[in-house]
Amino acid sequence: MKTINVNLDERSYPIYIGGSILSDKELLKRHITSNQILIVTNEKVAPLYLEIIEKNFVKFDCEIFILPDGESYKTLDSLNQIITKLMKKKFSRTCVLVALGGGVIGDLTGFAASCYQRGVKFIQIPTTLLAQVDSSVGGKTAVNHPLGKNMIGAFHQPHAVLSDTSVLKTLDYREFSAGLAEVIKYGLIRDENFFCWLEENIDLLIGRDSDALAYAIERSCINKAEVVGIDEKEMGYRAVLNLGHTFGHAIETSLSYKEWLHGEAVGCGMLIAADFSKRLGFLEQKQFNRIQLLIEHIGLPTKIHKNVEFDQMLENMKIDKKSRDGVLHFVLLKNIGEAFLTSDYSEKDLKEAIKEYFC
Amino acid sequence: MKTINVNLDERSYPIYIGGSILSDKELLKRHITSNQILIVTNEKVAPLYLEIIEKNFVKFDCEIFILPDGESYKTLDSLNQIITKLMKKKFSRTCVLVALGGGVIGDLTGFAASCYQRGVKFIQIPTTLLAQVDSSVGGKTAVNHPLGKNMIGAFHQPHAVLSDTSVLKTLDYREFSAGLAEVIKYGLIRDENFFCWLEENIDLLIGRDSDALAYAIERSCINKAEVVGIDEKEMGYRAVLNLGHTFGHAIETSLSYKEWLHGEAVGCGMLIAADFSKRLGFLEQKQFNRIQLLIEHIGLPTKIHKNVEFDQMLENMKIDKKSRDGVLHFVLLKNIGEAFLTSDYSEKDLKEAIKEYFC
Numbered sequence: 001m002k003t004i005n006v007n008l009d010e011r012s013y014p015i016y017i018g019g020s021i022l023s024d025k026e027l028l029k030r031h032i033t034s035n036q037i038l039i040v041t042n043e044k045v046a047p048l049y050l051e052i053i054e055k056n057f058v059k060f061d062c063e064i065f066i067l068p069d070g071e072s073y074k075t076l077d078s079l080n081q082i083i084t085k086l087m088k089k090k091f092s093r094t095c096v097l098v099a100l101g102g103g104v105i106g107d108l109t110g111f112a113a114s115c116y117q118r119g120v121k122f123i124q125i126p127t128t129l130l131a132q133v134d135s136s137v138g139g140k141t142a143v144n145h146p147l148g149k150n151m152i153g154a155f156h157q158p159h160a161v162l163s164d165t166s167v168l169k170t171l172d173y174r175e176f177s178a179g180l181a182e183v184i185k186y187g188l189i190r191d192e193n194f195f196c197w198l199e200e201n202i203d204l205l206i207g208r209d210s211d212a213l214a215y216a217i218e219r220s221c222i223n224k225a226e227v228v229g230i231d232e233k234e235m236g237y238r239a240v241l242n243l244g245h246t247f248g249h250a251i252e253t254s255l256s257y258k259e260w261l262h263g264e265a266v267g268c269g270m271l272i273a274a275d276f277s278k279r280l281g282f283l284e285q286k287q288f289n290r291i292q293l294l295i296e297h298i299g300l301p302t303k304i305h306k307n308v309e310f311d312q313m314l315e316n317m318k319i320d321k322k323s324r325d326g327v328l329h330f331v332l333l334k335n336i337g338e339a340f341l342t343s344d345y346s347e348k349d350l351k352e353a354i355k356e357y358f359c
Numbered sequence: 360m361k362t363i364n365v366n367l368d369e370r371s372y373p374i375y376i377g378g379s380i381l382s383d384k385e386l387l388k389r390h391i392t393s394n395q396i397l398i399v400t401n402e403k404v405a406p407l408y409l410e411i412i413e414k415n416f417v418k419f420d421c422e423i424f425i426l427p428d429g430e431s432y433k434t435l436d437s438l439n440q441i442i443t444k445l446m447k448k449k450f451s452r453t454c455v456l457v458a459l460g461g462g463v464i465g466d467l468t469g470f471a472a473s474c475y476q477r478g479v480k481f482i483q484i485p486t487t488l489l490a491q492v493d494s495s496v497g498g499k500t501a502v503n504h505p506l507g508k509n510m511i512g513a514f515h516q517p518h519a520v521l522s523d524t525s526v527l528k529t530l531d532y533r534e535f536s537a538g539l540a541e542v543i544k545y546g547l548i549r550d551e552n553f554f555c556w557l558e559e560n561i562d563l564l565i566g567r568d569s570d571a572l573a574y575a576i577e578r579s580c581i582n583k584a585e586v587v588g589i590d591e592k593e594m595g596y597r598a599v600l601n602l603g604h605t606f607g608h609a610i611e612t613s614l615s616y617k618e619w620l621h622g623e624a625v626g627c628g629m630l631i632a633a634d635f636s637k638r639l640g641f642l643e644q645k646q647f648n649r650i651q652l653l654i655e656h657i658g659l660p661t662k663i664h665k666n667v668e669f670d671q672m673l674e675n676m677k678i679d680k681k682s683r684d685g686v687l688h689f690v691l692l693k694n695i696g697e698a699f700l701t702s703d704y705s706e707k708d709l710k711e712a713i714k715e716y717f718c
Contacts, residue, residue, distance in 0.1 A: 087506040118512045147446040153477045
């Protein structure tokens with residue numbers, strides 16, 4: 001088992017990565033400081049892992065909240081249902097929420113923990129690759145608004161993150177490849193060596209090799225933890241984590257969060273961002289080709305979904321959180337391993353880069 | 360004009376108190392750092408003060424959101440409406456929200472500011488005594504849940520607070536006296552001299568004497584700022600600000616936030632807390648009498664509203680935020696000017712103290 005520390009003063013916390021985390025009888029309990037526990041999960045994850053997690057809490061006042069599966073449940077209404085459950089059970093401010101699931105469950109549970117009685121503790125047990133390398137780390141929590149993704153939320157750090165690589169073996173390939181998009185992102189934005197490692201080891205990863213998985217998750221979490229440690233509240237540098245996300249979110253919003261998984265939208269979005277970087281003269285064609293090749297090899301979409309309309313997508317981009325007083329900032333690439341934030345571009349180049357990815 | 364600084368490192372902010380704050384053409388604008396402004400207010404306050412505030416923003420992208428008046432609108436649904444407005448107008452993370460109104464508007468707007476895109480700036484312009492001395496200062500924001508008050512919220516400090524004493528002259532007496540309950544609270548919990556000043560000057564305050572008002576607001580804000588500076592997130596000491604609130608909130612919840620104003624419930628709640636302190640041997644009868652006399656003199660209720668049932672009130676108290684793992688902690692008084700938090704009491708004494716205040 002590996003432990004990575006996210007260093008944020010009194011909000012610091014450990015990320016545990018390993019192949020038998022869920023069956024460890026002490027690890028989870030070590031971070032529980034209350035008798036009142038609410039496990040939040042969904043209908044897909046519950047049959048697989050709820051029992052093993054619940055076993056930790058036989059003598060506790062342990063409640064379960066199970067949502068249907070899917071991004072369309074990451075809403076203010078689901079949040080309200082969780083709060084109602086906590087209220088009905090008279091859970092106090094010392095209670096602990098446990099998020100057992102992917103990004104939707106983690107983001108929603110984290111936001112519920114951030115605002116129930118103005119903040120209670122929560123623990124992340126991510127069960128998808130995407131959640132293990134991205135959403136469970138860094139304290140960004142949120143629900144979606146019909147007009148935009150993650151628009152209602154808070155920065156609220158988990159108390160601990162437990163990432164068991166064995167859960168990835170049963171993950172269906174689409175979910176898995178969507179997670180790989182975020183793994184590649186860390187290589188692209190700040191870790192060229194890791195990107196080279198990914199190029200060499202991508203087939204091991206796709207084959208769910210345990211050691212390769214543990215290494216990829218570890219490197220992803222170390223990179224994310226470093227960025228978050230530098231800029232917890234996204235005042236500046238943290239924005240690099242959003243490479244491809246402005247495009248990706250706009251695609252997702254256009255699709256009403258259906259059809260594509262978040263990681264798929266991000267994969268396609270990173271390709272557009274790389275193309276845009278190339279058009280603006282920052283990224284060399286050779287480097288662009290390497291990025292394109294890796295994304296294609298994984299099987300992530302390389303064209304925008306046919307249900308997205310060009311004008312609609314541009315409109316949706318305007319509400320992105322990287323917008324400042326109405327001016328949209330983009331995370332672009334100078335090199336593989338070097339991202340930066342800019343608002344210095346022409347609308348023409350932007351539109352051309354996007355148009356390229358319509359079928 | 361007086362300026363009090365709330366010292367919270369990078370979250371520090373000024374409170375301005377004076378008789379002509381709203382007509383000052385520079386003060387508000389000095390704290391505006393964006394072109395996108397949303398003023399949130401209600402139907403009662405808008406006709407009185409919206410025009411003068413709007414005048415500051417003729418060249419801005421300034422939007423208005425007007426709610427009906429009343430505590431029953433401090434809900435997740437109102438929050439969602441504000442977020443929808445911000446989304447539709449494509450307001451970015453640099454926008455500024457301005458809360459123009461009493462505690463309901465301040466708490467709701469503050470919470471909306473805390474969670475829109477995970478946090479935007481907001482400015483408080485409190486128009487009731489209660490909001491000027493309490494809810495606008497200290498960064499507690501929230502909406503109510505049908506099962507409990509302020510149960511969904513965040514700590515989110517305002518960027519500035521502008522308290523104009525002239526707005527209090529038109530405040531109806533019930534609202535005004537409800538604010539006085541919180542003013543008295545500061546004397547009771549940590550400022551004996553201020554309590555003595557209140558005993559001597561209460562009729563000047565009731566007569567809305569400008570100097571007396573400014574002094575009472577200033578002393579209240581200084582006390583609150585000191586407490587918040589010591590314990591921003593209510594890990595311990597800040598709880599003293601909740602003197603009478605465990606009882607008060609339970610009364611309000613029993614009344615579904617109707618019939619009584621928050622300050623009225625707190626006034627009655629402080630009397631019960633003082634009585635409970637006396638029963639437990641902490642507070643002398645003579646001091647209790649002084650507290651009772653002042654609360655009566657102001658005209659605050661000294662008996663629990665007839666629509667509240669005893670068992671219901673006890674039940675509602677259990678979900679209080681001062682509950683820890685199911686054990687209810689109370690803020691009690693050792694002396695006038697000295698409050699403390701305890702869970703060391705018998706259920707019998709608690710029930711007797713409460714019963715005393717049923718008609």
